Amino acid sequence: MAQVAISNVAKAFGTVKVLHDVSVDIPDGQFVVLVGPSGCGKSTLLRMVAGLETISAGTIAIGERVVNHLPPAKRDIAMVFQNYALYPHKTVEQNMAFALKLRKTDPAVVTERVKRAADILDLNPYLKRYPRQLSGGQRQRVAMGRAIVRNPQVFLFDEPLSNLDAKLRVQMRTEIKELHQRLKTTTIYVTHDQIEAMTMADKIVVMRDGRIEQIGAPLELFDRPANLFVAGFIGSPS
Numbered sequence: 270m271a272q273v274a275i276s277n278v279a280k281a282f283g284t285v286k287v288l289h290d291v292s293v294d295i296p297d298g299q300f301v302v303l304v305g306p307s308g309c310g311k312s313t314l315l316r317m318v319a320g321l322e323t324i325s326a327g328t329i330a331i332g333e334r335v336v337n338h339l340p341p342a343k344r345d346i347a348m349v350f351q352n353y354a355l356y357p358h359k360t361v362e363q364n365m366a367f368a369l370k371l372r373k374t375d376p377a378v379v380t381e382r383v384k385r386a387a388d389i390l391d392l393n394p395y396l397k398r399y400p401r402q403l404s405g406g407q408r409q410r411v412a413m414g415r416a417i418v419r420n421p422q423v424f425l426f427d428e429p430l431s432n433l434d435a436k437l438r439v440q441m442r443t444e445i446k447e448l449h450q451r452l453k454t455t456t457i458y459v460t461h462d463q464i465e466a467m468t469m470a471d472k473i474v475v476m477r478d479g480r481i482e483q484i485g486a487p488l489e490l491f492d493r494p495a496n497l498f499v500a501g502f503i504g505s506p507s
C-alpha cells in the first residue's frame with residue numbers, strides 16, 4: 270500500500286489543455302472516487318497515475334517515489350477498465366495467472382496468488398471455464414482477480430461497472446467495497462455516476478472541465494457543497 274500525491278498536475282493534448290493545476294492527496298489505504306461529467310478529464314488523470322499518459326506539468330508520487338518518468342510496469346499499480354478484455358482462449362485461472370507469468374514470477378507464487386484471488390472473489394467453481402462461459406458479473410470478478418494477483422500498492426478503476434446492468438452494478442459496488450475493506454489497498458476509482466461515488470468513496474473529488482471543484486467526504490459534499498455545480502451534481506439522480 271502507498272499514498273498517492275498528485276501535485277499541481279496539468280495535461281495538454283497539443284494546444285488543448287484538458288487538466289489544469291490538479292492536486293489531490295490520497296492517504297495510504299483510502300478509497301478515493303473521481304467523479305464528474307463525461308469529458309472533464311477523469312480518465313486522463315487516472316491514466317497519468319498509471320503511466321499511460323505523459324504529465325505536461327506537476328508531479329505524481331506513489332509512496333515516496335515521484336513516478337512522472339516511470340513506465341507503467343514499474344509503478345506497482347493495477348488497473349481495471351470498463352472494457353475488461355479477458356483473453357478468450359484462456360481459462361479463468363490462466364487469465365489471472367498470465368500477468369504474473371509474463372513477469373517471470375515463481376510458479377509456486379503464481380499458484381498461491383491465483384488461489385488467494387479466487388478465494389476472495391468466489392471464483393473457485395469457475396477456474397477451468399472460459400470467459401464466454403461466464404456471466405457479466407463473473408467476468409468482472411475475473412478482471413478484478415487479474416488486478417489482485419499482482420498485489421499492487423494502488424488499484425485504479427476506470428468506470429468498471431458501466432457495461433453492467435443496473436442490478437449487477439449495485440451488487441458489484443458492494444463487492445468492490447468489501448474487497449477494499451479486506452485488502453485496504455489504496456484505490457482511485459473513476460465514475461460519472463454520483464450515486465456510485467456517494468456510496469463507495471471515503472473521499473470524493475468532484476471535477477469539471479479539467480479542474481477540481483471540491484474534495485471531501487460524501488457527507489461533507491452533501492451538507493456543504495462548495496458551489497451550485499457540486500450541489501447540482503451530487504444532488505441529482507444518475
Ligand code: ADP
Binds near residue numbers: 287310
Ligand atoms: P472523462 O474520462 O472525464 O470522460 P477524458 O479524460 O477521457 O474525460 O477526456 C478529457 C478531455 O481530453 C476530453 O475533452 C477528451 O476529448 C480529451 N482527450 C482525451 N484523450 C485525448 C487524446 N488522446 N487526444 C486528444 N484529446 C484527448
Ligand code: MG
Binds near residue numbers: 311312313
Ligand atoms: Mg473516462
